[in-house]
Amino acid sequence: MRRTFESVPGSVVAPKGFLASGVYCDIKRLGTGKGSDKGQKRDLALIVSEVPATVAGLFTTNQVCAAPVKVCIPRAAKGRAQAIVANSGNANACTGPRGLRDALEMAAVAAARIHLPAEHVLVASTGRIGVPMPMANVRDGIRRAAGLLGNAPEHGDEVAEAIMTSDTRPKQIAIEMKLAGRPVRIGGVCKGAGMIQPGMSVTGRRPAAMPVAGLHATMLAFLTTDAAIEAKLLQRMLTHAVARSFNRITVDGDMSTNDTVLVLANGLAGHQQLRWRPAAKPSREIGLFQAGLDHVCLELARMIVRDGEGVTRFVTLRLSGARTCAEADAAVRAVANSALVKASWFGGDPNWGRIIDALGYSPARIVEERVDIGYSAPGAPTVVWSLKKGRPTTTSFKQLCAAVAPREFDLHIRLNLGPASAILYAADLTEEYVDFNKGDVSDPTKLGG
Amino acid sequence: MRRTFESVPGSVVAPKGFLASGVYCDIKRLGTGKGSDKGQKRDLALIVSEVPATVAGLFTTNQVCAAPVKVCIPRAAKGRAQAIVANSGNANACTGPRGLRDALEMAAVAAARIHLPAEHVLVASTGRIGVPMPMANVRDGIRRAAGLLGNAPEHGDEVAEAIMTSDTRPKQIAIEMKLAGRPVRIGGVCKGAGMIQPGMSVTGRRPAAMPVAGLHATMLAFLTTDAAIEAKLLQRMLTHAVARSFNRITVDGDMSTNDTVLVLANGLAGHQQLRWRPAAKPSREIGLFQAGLDHVCLELARMIVRDGEGVTRFVTLRLSGARTCAEADAAVRAVANSALVKASWFGGDPNWGRIIDALGYSPARIVEERVDIGYSAPGAPTVVWSLKKGRPTTTSFKQLCAAVAPREFDLHIRLNLGPASAILYAADLTEEYVDFNKGDVSDPTKLGG
Numbered sequence: 014m015r016r017t018f019e020s021v022p023g024s025v026v027a028p029k030g031f032l033a034s035g036v037y038c039d040i041k042r043l044g045t046g047k048g049s050d051k052g053q054k055r056d057l058a059l060i061v062s063e064v065p066a067t068v069a070g071l072f073t074t075n076q077v078c079a080a081p082v083k084v085c086i087p088r089a090a091k092g093r094a095q096a097i098v099a100n101s102g103n104a105n106a107c108t109g110p111r112g113l114r115d116a117l118e119m120a121a122v123a124a125a126r127i128h129l130p131a132e133h134v135l136v137a138s139t140g141r142i143g144v145p146m147p148m149a150n151v152r153d154g155i156r157r158a159a160g161l162l163g164n165a166p167e168h169g170d171e172v173a174e175a176i177m178t179s180d181t182r183p184k185q186i187a188i189e190m191k192l193a194g195r196p197v198r199i200g201g202v203c204k205g206a207g208m209i210q211p212g213m214s215v216t217g218r219r220p221a222a223m224p225v226a227g228l229h230a231t232m233l234a235f236l237t238t239d240a241a242i243e244a245k246l247l248q249r250m251l252t253h254a255v256a257r258s259f260n261r262i263t264v265d266g267d268m269s270t271n272d273t274v275l276v277l278a279n280g281l282a283g284h285q286q287l288r289w290r291p292a293a294k295p296s297r298e299i300g301l302f303q304a305g306l307d308h309v310c311l312e313l314a315r316m317i318v319r320d321g322e323g324v325t326r327f328v329t330l331r332l333s334g335a336r337t338c339a340e341a342d343a344a345v346r347a348v349a350n351s352a353l354v355k356a357s358w359f360g361g362d363p364n365w366g367r368i369i370d371a372l373g374y375s376p377a378r379i380v381e382e383r384v385d386i387g388y389s390a391p392g393a394p395t396v397v398w399s400l401k402k403g404r405p406t407t408t409s410f411k412q413l414c415a416a417v418a419p420r421e422f423d424l425h426i427r428l429n430l431g432p433a434s435a436i437l438y439a440a441d442l443t444e445e446y447v448d449f450n451k452g453d454v455s456d457p458t459k460l461g462g
Numbered sequence: 463m464r465r466t467f468e469s470v471p472g473s474v475v476a477p478k479g480f481l482a483s484g485v486y487c488d489i490k491r492l493g494t495g496k497g498s499d500k501g502q503k504r505d506l507a508l509i510v511s512e513v514p515a516t517v518a519g520l521f522t523t524n525q526v527c528a529a530p531v532k533v534c535i536p537r538a539a540k541g542r543a544q545a546i547v548a549n550s551g552n553a554n555a556c557t558g559p560r561g562l563r564d565a566l567e568m569a570a571v572a573a574a575r576i577h578l579p580a581e582h583v584l585v586a587s588t589g590r591i592g593v594p595m596p597m598a599n600v601r602d603g604i605r606r607a608a609g610l611l612g613n614a615p616e617h618g619d620e621v622a623e624a625i626m627t628s629d630t631r632p633k634q635i636a637i638e639m640k641l642a643g644r645p646v647r648i649g650g651v652c653k654g655a656g657m658i659q660p661g662m663s664v665t666g667r668r669p670a671a672m673p674v675a676g677l678h679a680t681m682l683a684f685l686t687t688d689a690a691i692e693a694k695l696l697q698r699m700l701t702h703a704v705a706r707s708f709n710r711i712t713v714d715g716d717m718s719t720n721d722t723v724l725v726l727a728n729g730l731a732g733h734q735q736l737r738w739r740p741a742a743k744p745s746r747e748i749g750l751f752q753a754g755l756d757h758v759c760l761e762l763a764r765m766i767v768r769d770g771e772g773v774t775r776f777v778t779l780r781l782s783g784a785r786t787c788a789e790a791d792a793a794v795r796a797v798a799n800s801a802l803v804k805a806s807w808f809g810g811d812p813n814w815g816r817i818i819d820a821l822g823y824s825p826a827r828i829v830e831e832r833v834d835i836g837y838s839a840p841g842a843p844t845v846v847w848s849l850k851k852g853r854p855t856t857t858s859f860k861q862l863c864a865a866v867a868p869r870e871f872d873l874h875i876r877l878n879l880g881p882a883s884a885i886l887y888a889a890d891l892t893e894e895y896v897d898f899n900k901g902d903v904s905d906p907t908k909l910g911g
Contacts (some may be wrong), residue, residue: 077822077830107818107830111852142815143854155632161809208802208819267816268823352714352801352891353657353899360900366591369556370657373526374717381526381556404558405592414903442801444893450802451809454863 016304018188021198021298024169026189028198028239029281030063033161038154040102040140042147056337057154058175060097061127061162061233066279068094068135069248071213071255073272079106080116081136088132089275091214092244095133097235097275098123098155101178101204103140104146104231106270115146122152126159137273139178139204139231172202176233179206180451184316188356190305191239192298197282199302201309205317207450210263210350213255213272215248227351231269232259234313240242240302241280246289250303251276258310262438264321265446266350276306318438323421323445329391332426334433340377341435344428347375355442363388363413365399378430385427388416396425464752467637470647473618476636477647477688477904478730479512481611484620487603489551489589493595506603507624509684510545510611514756517543517584518697520662520704520720520753528555528563530585531722537581538724539664541693544582546684546724547572547604550627550653552596553680555649555719556855564595571601575608586722588627588653588680614817621651625682628655628898633765639754641689641747644733650758652683656899659799662704662721664697673901680718683762690729695738699752700725707759711887713770714895725755765886767887768870772894775807776870778840779886783877789826790826790884793877796824804891812837812862814848817875827879834876837865845874 026033035055068211072082088094098119105112124359136434138146166339169225173183187200200351208231255274273400280286287299297302319327330349335341348354351371357364365386380403397416416422475482484504519538521531537543547568569583589593611617622632638650639857659682691699704723736748742754768776779798784790797803800820806813814835821828829852836847846865847855865871866897 075819075822076828077818104815107815107849107852107854142819208816267800267802267819270819270822298881338686351716354714354897356896356899357901359896360903362901364901366553366556367657369526370524370591370716370719373524373719379525400592401558403556405556411902420881442896444896447891447893447896448802449806450805452811452813454809454811454859 018190018305018308021187021189023166023200023236024187024202025060025172025187025200026164026169027200028237028416030239030279031237032061032063032164032166033172034059034158034161035161035175036154036161039151040100040147040150042150043327054177055171055175056102056174057100057151057158059069059158059162060122060172060237062095062277062279064281065093065095065133065281066277067092067242067244067247068231069244069251069276071215071251071274073269074214074218075268075270077270079104079138079271080108080112080270081105081138083113084116084120085135085137085273088135093133094135094277095129096127097137097415098134099137099176099233100151101139101176103138104142104271105138105146106142108143108145111145115148119147119151119155120405122155123159126156133237137233139176139233139271142270169200169202176202178204178205179322180204180320181438183217184320186309186312187307188305190301192282192302193284195282195284197238197240197284199236199238199305199309201234201236201313203232203313203317205232205264206320207322208269210266210268213260213274215252231271232317234259234274236276236309238276238278239280239282240278241282241284241286242278243288245288246287247276247278250306252308253303254310257307257313261436262314262318263346263349264318264324264440288328290436315438317430318440321440322449325443326441327421328358328439329423330422330426330437330439334428334430335372335433336378336405336431338433338435341433344372344375345435345437347371349437349439352442358417358441359443361414361418361454363399365415369400380430383429386431387425389423389425391421391423415457453459467639467754467757470636470638471617472649473634473636473651474509474611474621474649474684474686475618476649477686479688479728480509480686481512481613482507482509482617483607483610484624485603485607485611487599489549489596489599491599500810503626503767504620504624505551506549506572506600506607507857508545508547508572508604508607508611509621509686511726511728511855513728513730514542514544514582515580515726516541516691516693516696518693518700518725520664520700522718522725523663524717524719526556526719527557528553528587528720529557529561530554530587531720532562532567533569534584534722537584542582542586543726545572545576546584546586547676548586548625548682549600550625551590552586552587553720554587555591557592557594560594564597567597568600568604571604572608575605584724586682588625588682588720591719608759616870618649618651625651625653625808627653628771629653629767629769633762633769634868635758635761637754637758639750641751642733644731646687646689646731646733647685648685648754648758650683650685650762652681652762652766654681654713655769656771657716657718659715662709662723664701674857680720680823681766683723685725685758686793687725687727688729688731689727690731690733690735691727692735692737695736696725696727698738699755702752703755703759706756707763710885711763711767712795712798713767713773713889764887767889770889771898772892774869774892775890777807777887777888780872781875782883783879784882785827785880787882789885790882793821793824793828794884794886796798796820797875798886807866807890808892810863810867812848812866813821816847828877829879832878834878838872838874840870842870
């Protein structure tokens with residue numbers, strides 16, 4: 014169900030009872046002087062609920078997963094938490110037993126400062142893989158962040174800034190709805206940019222059903238709400254929302270070791286707690302909150318693709334007519350991750366040949382003579398078809414070029430073989446992406462994650 | 463078995479009884495005047511044996527396959543042929559019934575001119591998808607080519623040039639060996655450049671065993687030999703050679719609609735025909751010819767990767783310790799096709815984090831704590847390890863940079879989980895690749911394939 018929601022300022026501190034802060038503690042150890050946040054991008058963030066909250070999370074299914082993910086999975090599974098400490102500049106991945114100790118200590122230092130049990134603090138990191146955490150800087154950062162907590166909109170901005178890596182802009186949102194007559198808010202921040210094709214699950218293990226097509230670029234998303242929701246229901250709702258948002262995006266087809274989505278629900282909106290009743294059909298309140306959560310996740314997920322490394326075009330792929338959902342997903346990912354297709358998007362070249370070629374080598378069953386390929390403005394009903402039943406239409410090359418010229422457009426693919434469909438939010442491949450990710454070995458500060 | 467072979471000039475016309483020619487007939491219809499080959503890259507080639515030959519072929523497993531491939535599969539299966547007509551500038555793919563008629567006519571026109579049964583002429587095309595063949599130009603080109611056939615080395619050069627698309631240089635080779643005391647030669651030409659990750663089979667259908675990991679860029683390879691070989695044995699030997707060469711390369715992970723490898727064996731070397739005896743172990747002659755065919759295919763396959771679009775680095779991935787061959791292949795392709803890994807190769811950044819990340823999201827089973835990653839000079843025994851059992855080694859960043867600085871190096875990956883290994887020849891991802899493939903919609907001559 015498509016609903017519109019009133020947006021409000023403050024992102025993660027918009028809901029009642031949430032405090033946040035972000036500081037700079039030189040986690041990349043560039044020696045630019047920790048302690049002063051002036052003129053430096055923040056790199057450490059703290060999000061705290063004034064009261065214990067229910068929690069739900071989803072985590073990368075990469076078999077190589079970072080220490081903070083290993084710490085979060087069991088803690089989120091307990092369903093109860095109160096704070097999140099996150100950093101950019103270091104992924105704390107492939108750091109061995111020391112990395113695990115460091116992730117646990119980050120939670121412990123934060124817990125001590127804000128007087129919580131350590132197991133109620135969750136941890137997330139993003140940055141270069143295989144570098145030990147600079148714990149002296151991190152400890153100092155966490156302590157200062159704890160002293161700077163606040164609930165003004167700027168505190169949400171600080172968190173959004175602190176988790177950025179190659180992001181060019183902060184990504185945040187907050188909405189308000191009425192549940193059982195009470196105002197309820199959902200806030201969120203996220204970061205992305207590169208190594209982005211998340212495929213997250215509750216356990217970090219890959220369900221047989223989940224496409225392995227790829228996942229890659231670290232994406233972190235932290236959601237807060239003052240709604241009152243039983244943990245088990247919150248997890249189901251988050252899984253539903255992520256399956257339609259963060260797990261449907263790709264920037265470069267690479268899945269990260271650190272992908273993490275967390276939501277804290279502290280119940281301070283004061284309505285009767287939403288509970289999961291397996292038998293009963295979901296209440297109106299549950300449906301409404303789910304729609305709100307879906308909306309927040311989808312908006313944040315799209316922000317990630319639009320701000321992907323070097324991205325100049327945002328393409329929504331709408332594929333239908335596959336035999337099965339798995340084939341629909343495989344086919345749409347083959348197209349969205351084809352270097353040739355992505356390069357043609359960059360060039361504004363409506364090259365349907367590369368699209369049908371990618372469909373043809375995907376694991377999905379396709380029949381050339383049935384494939385339709387077309388374009389429309391985002392969400393628009395009128396489609397300009399370049400291919401019908403595998404044959405070029407009479408649409409002129411000029412018209413097709415006009416259809417793929419805008420910064421954002423929808424790509425429609427109909428396989429006409431079955432009932433399954435899939436949607437994927439993707440980006441083009443640009444020289445800037447390559448230039449950024451080739452790094453600069455002569456300047457460690459310019460090495461990619 | 464590694465053997466060295468004496469190289470000889472002439473590529474496809476080096477073996478006894480083969481004639482060839484290449485002409486320019488403006489297949490892209492740039493209006494640069496067909497008829498004169500002066501100053502224009504040739505775009506149509508003819509290879510003819512003076513006597514009927516046994517033939518074997520392998521073809522793209524892309525579900526969208528070009529008209530010439532549809533014509534070749536049944537003709538090659540008959541095991542007997544005498545000529546190949548090939549063009550660049552137009553793939554004759556997604557061209558429907560007309561495309562099929564055009565491919566058949568190309569063979570018929572050539573057959574009429576050189577007095578052969580049409581079904582003994584094979585056809586191959588490469589170029590942009592979805593454009594009808596300019597048959598007037600093609601007919602003219604075939605007729606002129608038939609009049610210019612010859613067996614001087616330059617005639618082999620003409621074929622190598624005529625099949626080039628985005629290739630920057632012709633690719634050819636010829637070797638000589640002694641079979642049962644008689645001199646026997648194998649010659650070959652090929653083209654590649656982009657949309658290159660072939661996965662070819664005899665029928666064009668994908669065997670269950672074959673990885674769908676991808677295949678993409680048209681690659682064409684035409685081999686000739688004066689050896690006398692029964693068709694069934696020739697097909698087995700070609701399948702063996704291609705499984706270790708053309709099906710082990712990737713430039714951009716895209717599999718083409720037109721990938722084709724053909725070999726003609728006309729028997730004029732005059733030795734006793736090599737035959738396939740299921741029970742008996744292969745004769746010394748069969749082993750020697752197989753080694754020669756493997757050598758020719760591998761050399762040509764590597765030329766394709768080295769001359770891939772925008773390629774600056776040639777990387778041989780050597781993965782071992784996977785649980786199964788399918789997992790070894792999936793793991794090595796995940797690394798070789800990761801945009802981030804390829805960009806780091808371009809930058810000379812020994813970024814093992816991106817490599818283990820790609821292994822982690824591949825369908826293959828891996829255990830972080832067991833993975834070893836290292837580098838060596840091509841084929842060299844001494845490996846500089848950057849990662850051992852999932853932990854960084856003490857090797858300095860400077861040393862690792864030196865290991866990945868050369869234009870060619872080997873990447874060694876040990877999963878240490880099982881007996882299976884895989885090798886893959888891959889390339890980096892450069893700004894030049896993106897710039898080339900974004901095309902230029904304002905100039906149709908600059909549109910990629």
